[in-house]
Amino acid sequence: MGRILQSGVRLRPIDLARRHGLSTQAVRNYEEAGILPPAGRTPTGYRTYTSLHAGALRAFLALVPGHGHQMATSIMRAVNKGAVDEAFRLIDESHVQLLDDRRTLQTVESALRGLxxxxxxxxxxxxxxxxxxxxxxxxxxxxxxxxxxxxxxxxxxxxxxxxxxxxxxxxxxxxxxxxxxxxxxxxxxxxxxxxxxxxxxxxxxxxxxxxxxxxxxxLEPLESALRDWHGRLSVRGRAMLTGAAELEAYLRECG
The missing domain is CATH 1.10.1660.10 (Multidrug-efflux Transporter Regulator; Chain: A; Domain 2)
Structure with missing residues (x-):
């Protein structure tokens, strides 16, 4: 929804917040945490944001469902510091954890078959x-x-x-x-x-x-739980794809 912004358009904190259903305090908190790049300032000291900040916020919010809040924060901090390889390493860690969770699920299912x-x-x-x-x-x-x-x-x-x-x-x-x-x-x-x-x-x-x-x-109750586990892993995997697409768009905008 924020992609129609031109790069020179200046946004107030309230403008950026409303686009994503956030409070202006949340936007300021994200900036202070390094999730967003530093904001510009008006001559009177008010924060101003651009399409770059909107892209960073989109990327972060898309990363959270697949990677979790803490890992998404670390990824965005690395990107905004120019440490893109570090961001990729963190993403790899999340994928490894997802793979490990899938293997764990397979182990449980194998154990159930012998119960x-x-x-x-x-x-x-x-x-x-x-x-x-x-x-x-x-x-x-x-x-x-x-x-x-x-x-x-x-x-x-x-x-x-x-x-x-x-x-x-x-x-x-x-x-x-x-x-x-x-x-x-x-x-x-x-x-x-x-x-x-x-x-x-x-x-x-x-x-x-x-x-x-x-x-x-x-074993029906346990089998139902495992089906739910399967579903949650699939949702997480798709969320990682969505997050990757938004992060790639942000990286392109960063140049």
């Missing part, structure tokens, strides 16, 4: 025989303690304890030591929770999904 419906199990016990470290070994196929499970997932034991408090996990306690024992179902739930957290899902939503899966004995 069995959760069934009730007996309390079980931990073996009283010692391991090489002197700790008792968890009994049952796939059973493990909090330290090895946290290490396997690349997270802290405190994270697993937090997930337990929110209902994501329900480990039993070894009757001899009081240690948490995670059986196969717990390990599976921890893996899924870890992957969904990487996908941006809040703990409360993940807990509800796993609870529904346990109650229903099926």
């Amino acid at each position: 069995r419906p959760i069934t009730a199990s007996g309390p079980g016990t931990a073996s009283g025989t010692g391991t090489a470290s002197g700790h008792p070994a968890a009994s049952g196929p796939g059973a493990t303690f909090i330290g090895p499970l946290a290490e396997r997932l690349g997270i802290r034991p405190a994270t697993l304890r937090k997930w337990e408090r929110t209902g994501l996990l329900r480990p039993r306690r070894d009757p001899l030591t009081g240690y948490r024992v995670y059986d196969e179902a717990d390990v599976r739930d921890a893996r899924l929770a870890h992957q969904l957290r990487r996908g941006g899902y809040p703990l409360e939503q993940i807990a509800a999904l796993i609870s529904q899966m346990r109650a229903a004995g099926g």
Whole structure:
């Protein structure tokens, strides 16, 4: 909408703000943050903007949906400082993150294909025989303690304890030591929770999904969440294309 501006046309902050549904304070904040190039000044000290500033604002607002506010800000700062290669590197980082998120989603889907419906199990016990470290070994196929499970997932034991408090996990306690024992179902739930957290899902939503899966004995709630995840990644990918087009237009205007 601002593309019809001629390069010599001077804009007041209110003119630039109205074109994008912003406040004049937001425009000033964007300038101070380096998202917009420095404004010109009238003899009386008032800010004036041009089509170049309008292009910068269009580029920034188009970058935000695909890259996020912080990354879009860093990209525009780099461009406005003349560090275009740095801006391209930041854009590459966002694309790498998007690719990593897609791979994470594929990993979750692969894990789901191997899941069995959760069934009730007996309390079980931990073996009283010692391991090489002197700790008792968890009994049952796939059973493990909090330290090895946290290490396997690349997270802290405190994270697993937090997930337990929110209902994501329900480990039993070894009757001899009081240690948490995670059986196969717990390990599976921890893996899924870890992957969904990487996908941006809040703990409360993940807990509800796993609870529904346990109650229903099926994966439909989780499969619905993954379809939504697919959709959000697609929207983000298209937003990156839109942002790239606006940034390219701005770079051409910058010369």
